[in-house]
Amino acid sequence: MIPLRKRAAFVIRGGRVIDPANNIDSTTDVYVQRGKIVGMGTAPDDFTADHEIDAQGRIVCPGLVDLSARLREPGNEHKATIESETRAAAAGGITTLCCPPDTNPIIDTPAVVELIRHRSEQAGFARVVTLGALTKELLGERLTEAAALKQAGCVGLSNALLPLSNTQVQRRAYEYAATFDITVFIHAEDFWLANGGCAHEGAISTRMGLPAIPAAAETAAVARDLALIEQTGVRAHFCRLTTARAVQMVARAQYDGLPVTADVATPYLYLTDVDLVGFNAQCHVQPPLRGQHDREALRAGLARGTLSALCSDHQPHEADAKLAPFISTAPGISGVDTLLSLGLRLIDENLLTLPEVIARLSHGPARILGLDQQGIGTLSIGKPADIVVFDPNQPWRVNTSTLNSAGHNTPFMNWELKGQVTHTLLGGKLVFQREG
Amino acid sequence: MNHAELQMDAQGRLRHFLTIEGLSRQLVTDILDTAESFSGVTEQTVKKVPLLRGKTIVNLFFEASTRTRTTFELAAKRLSADVLNMNIGASSATKGETLLDTLRNLEAMHVDMFVVRHAESGAAHFIAQHVAPHVSVINGGDGRHAHPTQAMLDMFTIRRVKGPDFGRLRIAIVGDLLHSRVARSQIHALNILNAGEVRVVAPRTLIPADAASLGVHVYNNFEEGIRDVDVIMMLRLQRERMQGALLPSEHEYFRLFGLTEKRLALAKPDVTVMHPGPINRGVEMDSQVADGPHSVILAQVTHGIAVRMAVMSMAMGQKAQSGEGNA
Numbered sequence: 207m208i209p210l211r212k213r214a215a216f217v218i219r220g221g222r223v224i225d226p227a228n229n230i231d232s233t234t235d236v237y238v239q240r241g242k243i244v245g246m247g248t249a250p251d252d253f254t255a256d257h258e259i260d261a262q263g264r265i266v267c268p269g270l271v272d273l274s275a276r277l278r279e280p281g282n283e284h285k286a287t288i289e290s291e292t293r294a295a296a297a298g299g300i301t302t303l304c305c306p307p308d309t310n311p312i313i314d315t316p317a318v319v320e321l322i323r324h325r326s327e328q329a330g331f332a333r334v335v336t337l338g339a340l341t342k343e344l345l346g347e348r349l350t351e352a353a354a355l356k357q358a359g360c361v362g363l364s365n366a367l368l369p370l371s372n373t374q375v376q377r378r379a380y381e382y383a384a385t386f387d388i389t390v391f392i393h394a395e396d397f398w399l400a401n402g403g404c405a406h407e408g409a410i411s412t413r414m415g416l417p418a419i420p421a422a423a424e425t426a427a428v429a430r431d432l433a434l435i436e437q438t439g440v441r442a443h444f445c446r447l448t449t450a451r452a453v454q455m456v457a458r459a460q461y462d463g464l465p466v467t468a469d470v471a472t473p474y475l476y477l478t479d480v481d482l483v484g485f486n487a488q489c490h491v492q493p494p495l496r497g498q499h500d501r502e503a504l505r506a507g508l509a510r511g512t513l514s515a516l517c518s519d520h521q522p523h524e525a526d527a528k529l530a531p532f533i534s535t536a537p538g539i540s541g542v543d544t545l546l547s548l549g550l551r552l553i554d555e556n557l558l559t560l561p562e563v564i565a566r567l568s569h570g571p572a573r574i575l576g577l578d579q580q581g582i583g584t585l586s587i588g589k590p591a592d593i594v595v596f597d598p599n600q601p602w603r604v605n606t607s608t609l610n611s612a613g614h615n616t617p618f619m620n621w622e623l624k625g626q627v628t629h630t631l632l633g634g635k636l637v638f639q640r641e642g
Numbered sequence: 643m644n645h646a647e648l649q650m651d652a653q654g655r656l657r658h659f660l661t662i663e664g665l666s667r668q669l670v671t672d673i674l675d676t677a678e679s680f681s682g683v684t685e686q687t688v689k690k691v692p693l694l695r696g697k698t699i700v701n702l703f704f705e706a707s708t709r710t711r712t713t714f715e716l717a718a719k720r721l722s723a724d725v726l727n728m729n730i731g732a733s734s735a736t737k738g739e740t741l742l743d744t745l746r747n748l749e750a751m752h753v754d755m756f757v758v759r760h761a762e763s764g765a766a767h768f769i770a771q772h773v774a775p776h777v778s779v780i781n782g783g784d785g786r787h788a789h790p791t792q793a794m795l796d797m798f799t800i801r802r803v804k805g806p807d808f809g810r811l812r813i814a815i816v817g818d819l820l821h822s823r824v825a826r827s828q829i830h831a832l833n834i835l836n837a838g839e840v841r842v843v844a845p846r847t848l849i850p851a852d853a854a855s856l857g858v859h860v861y862n863n864f865e866e867g868i869r870d871v872d873v874i875m876m877l878r879l880q881r882e883r884m885q886g887a888l889l890p891s892e893h894e895y896f897r898l899f900g901l902t903e904k905r906l907a908l909a910k911p912d913v914t915v916m917h918p919g920p921i922n923r924g925v926e927m928d929s930q931v932a933d934g935p936h937s938v939i940l941a942q943v944t945h946g947i948a949v950r951m952a953v954m955s956m957a958m959g960q961k962a963q964s965g966e967g968n969a
């Protein structure tokens with residue numbers, strides 16, 4: 207075995223190297239030295255490998271970038287920690303995670319940004335970037351010190367899943383972010399239309415008697431947000447779209463030249479409100495799983511590129527959080543373990559090609575976060591060696607022993623998936639290798 | 643786990659009674675027949691049978707109720723069970739005890755059956771999934787989801803009045819469908835019993851999304867909705883609905899959707915009027931209708947005891963008949 211977390215010179219030999227950003231898809235060798243990618247195909251002069259990674263029959267690609275992962279630290283360490291979740295991420299091939307601001311304390315001051323950076327560097331398994339709070343304490347009323355948050359390292363601003371108190375605050379917040387060229391990350395959900403609901407409004411919520419969230423809660427918000435994006439000129443990203451109509455609206459806005467991007471999370475590509483039947487609390491998510499038609503539109507939007515990133519929307523919970531009547535359970539799914547495999551499954555379902563899947567999981571999200579310029583999400587020569595090697599055909603079953611996250615809350619329990627990571631490099635250090 | 647897997651045993655007998663959705667017509671009919679046999683018991687001077695002697699039944703009520711709890715209590719006592727009433731309300735929740743902890747504590751007292759009422763849809767399912775294997779759960783109403791014993795006593799009442807052939811009946815359910823667990827269970831029961839036509843009647847704010855998918859015809863006009871129907875099942879309208887921008891006023895609701903003697907004339911001459919109680923006189927219906935010759939509202943209450951005896955004894959199943967104890 208190769209020693210972990212020691213910087214060394216690696217040659218990754220004989221894998222199928224896929225780097226969508228540089229349009230590379232060929233069987234070749236990758237050379238890593240002093241934390242950077244130093245060559246591809248032929249070794250640079252005076253390169254001596256300390257370790258060789260045999261990648262024959264495997265895929266070599268940029269480390270995955272996950273647009274949304276709640277690591278539960280600070281504030282909810284009984285659920286998970288930065289250490290536990292970045293370790294799980296490394297095993298899942300993820301080298302960069304973006305943490306939303308709804309930690310406790312909330313990421314509304316540079317001190318919390320610094321704390322998370324320090325903890326993640328201490329753990330050393332993945333890069334953790336943060337979104338700063340768009341408003342103080344996420345209360346939706348007063349602006350945060352956006353320039354200071356950006357300076358501290360925040361890659362964007364967001365009010366997480368919480369509403370802004372009114373459209374004037376929203377307009378001002380967008381304008382202020384635009385002043386400093388900061389991307390705002392938007393959860394488009396009208397607070398009043400959502401009305402504390404927990405399921406998509408339709409035949410299933412009617413049958414189950416669950417308080418429902420209409421599709422219009424999302425589309426009304428997207429329409430309002432797009433108007434304010436146009437008004438203020440802010441660069442904006444729509445997080446976790448769930449409805450067919452919203453995908454259509456974002457596609458139209460992109461066509462019209464608005465600076466907007468959008469993503470989807472893996473559960474929404476595989477599950478619908480029908481999966482709630484029997485009050486399955488593992489399918490309690492916010493925003494809610496919607497209908498079959500919406501699911502197909504999200505898939506099509508991902509294939510077309512309207513949705514340029516696929517994320518895990520990782521929300522690990524302790525077992526107790528899901529042990530209550532459906533409405534009282536904590537929403538969210540633990541997702542870093544299944545992100546890659548659920549992405550790869552789209553190839554078998556004839557939706558995307560392998561390079562497209564890798565693009566949606568690496569370069570796509572890196573661009574949204576503005577990290578592509580640093581070479582994150584690429585295999586560019588001279589850039590940090592964040593690299594994952596995986597066997598795309600290796601089957602595995604989701605169960606408590608194969609999950610690495612502290613949160614075992616997943617509706618994909620017992621699914622038979624394909625694709626297992628064998629090696630993950632972060633900045634030229636091996637942070638994960640599979641035994642055997 | 644779907645409803646059928648959860649509430650039935652391998653032989654297709656009731657283990658729990660959580661929802662009417664997915665039950666076979668045979669089983670629904672069996673429940674009604676069993677209730678019929680118990681209704682004799684409830685009319686005798688000595689109103690007891692020894693079927694559940696030595697069994698402990700806990701009425702676990704997380705939401706206030708007088709009528710439902712009382713009839714469950716009477717039903718249990720007439721089956722000779724020991725009954726414990728737990729009105730938990732919000733108290734345990736405010737002490738921070740989880741529902742599962744409350745349950746485990748009661749289970750430790752060797753309870754054989756829980757009758758559960760809870761404000762959240764799916765609560766009875768959740769409890770049934772987590773009780774010890776020998777414990778049965780009867781849903782006494784969960785959120786907006788189901789109130790299966792209420793619907794069964796309604797079916798029992800309709801069968802008594804109109805006879806066993808539901809196929810020739812046209813039935814209108816009127817009122818706050820959106821929030822009603824009673825209506826959802828009634829609709830399932832009527833469709834399982836092959837009712838000729840089931841209508842739901844309310845303004846659009848009180849009709850849930852895609853209601854037609856439940857197997858009903860939706861009417862927004864009261865006069866049209868009750869025209870030529872054999873049975874009118876009124877629902878309770880909670881006063882707090884006026885605050886939620888669902889309705890402008892009780893006055894306008896009664897003017898448009900209140901059941902008056904004049905409107906009753908639009909239905910069949912022998913129409914039967916039902917209400918799960920408690921009635922808001924002058925909001926849902928006139929007193930003349932509530933107390934009039936078409937009303938079977940008090941009979942519904944009486945039938946509730948026999949129906950609950952039937953469901954409890956059937957859910958205890960083999961254990962009840964063989965007299966086996968688990969304590």
